[in-house]
Amino acid sequence: MTTTRQPPPGDHPVLTRLRGGLIASAQAYPGEPMRDPRTMCQVAQACATGGAVGIRAQGLADLSLITQQVDLPVIGLWKDGTQGVFITPTLTHAIAVASTGCQIVALDGTRRPRPDGLTLAQTVAELRQARTGALVMADCGSLEDALAAQDAGVDILGTTLAGYTGQRPATQGPDLELVDEIVARAELPVIVEGRVHTPAQAAAAMERGAFAVVVGTAITHPTTITSWFVSAVSGA
Numbered sequence: 001m002t003t004t005r006q007p008p009p010g011d012h013p014v015l016t017r018l019r020g021g022l023i024a025s026a027q028a029y030p031g032e033p034m035r036d037p038r039t040m041c042q043v044a045q046a047c048a049t050g051g052a053v054g055i056r057a058q059g060l061a062d063l064s065l066i067t068q069q070v071d072l073p074v075i076g077l078w079k080d081g082t083q084g085v086f087i088t089p090t091l092t093h094a095i096a097v098a099s100t101g102c103q104i105v106a107l108d109g110t111r112r113p114r115p116d117g118l119t120l121a122q123t124v125a126e127l128r129q130a131r132t133g134a135l136v137m138a139d140c141g142s143l144e145d146a147l148a149a150q151d152a153g154v155d156i157l158g159t160t161l162a163g164y165t166g167q168r169p170a171t172q173g174p175d176l177e178l179v180d181e182i183v184a185r186a187e188l189p190v191i192v193e194g195r196v197h198t199p200a201q202a203a204a205a206m207e208r209g210a211f212a213v214v215v216g217t218a219i220t221h222p223t224t225i226t227s228w229f230v231s232a233v234s235g236a
């Protein structure tokens with residue numbers, strides 16, 4: 001199975017729109033009050049008004065609505081489960097995500113076995129065969145994941161899973177050490193994602209060579225943001 005490369009890293013028109021910008025991740029979790037595609041779409045619209053250059057979102061219903069109603073590149077994923085490989089875990093999930101019209105499909109980019117038995121390279125190649133036109137973002141947990149994902153033919157490397165796979169400690173903010181390592185060794189655009197909680201941390205990620213930064217919780221998850229303030233107030 002051969003992998004057809006997309007245009008050179010960073011030159012694709014979708015990447016041109018994302019370069020140097022802030023991508024807002026709008027996701028609500030099962031059982032939460034905001035878990036409704038209309039709500040997530042409104043959150044995405046609000047983020048667009050605030051200057052986000054792209055949206056990351058989860059689930060086929062949310063993605064179908066957001067790709068129709070928000071005029072920004074969308075990074076789509078499908079979370080299935082909460083343990084192991086759960087971010088767009090199989091080729092079937094990836095094709096379904098791409099079919100919602102999102103410009104980028106994010107999938108687990110670790111070296112762990114995938115539930116459908118395909119390798120990451122096979123998954124990427126099959127997704128390209130499906131001719132959806134979507135780029136592929138590998139959600140990685142380490143430098144080794146990122147280099148393997150690059151070899152597997154993905155278009156974008158993300159630090160999404162740093163601190164969540166046992167390969168790296170869960171740093172207080174984004175794992176900037178990992179950003180340094182990936183930027184130094186990989187050739188693909190590196191999107192920094194995971195625990196970017198302040199504008200200063202987002203700026204630091206850009207200074208370390210990030211192509212773009214994804215912020216989720218700190219912008220779009222009021223329950224967690226509220227709990228930060230509650231802790232501060234009760235601890236004062």
Ligand SMILES: CC(=O)N[C@H](C=O)[C@@H](O)[C@H](O)[C@H](O)COP(=O)(O)O
Pocket residue numbers: 025027077160161164193194195196214215216217218
């Ligand atoms: C590990 C995992 O499942 N990450 C998910 C990936 O899509 C989301 O739950 C995160 O909110 C997203 O990565 C943004 O990160 P943060 O919310 O820390 O800004």
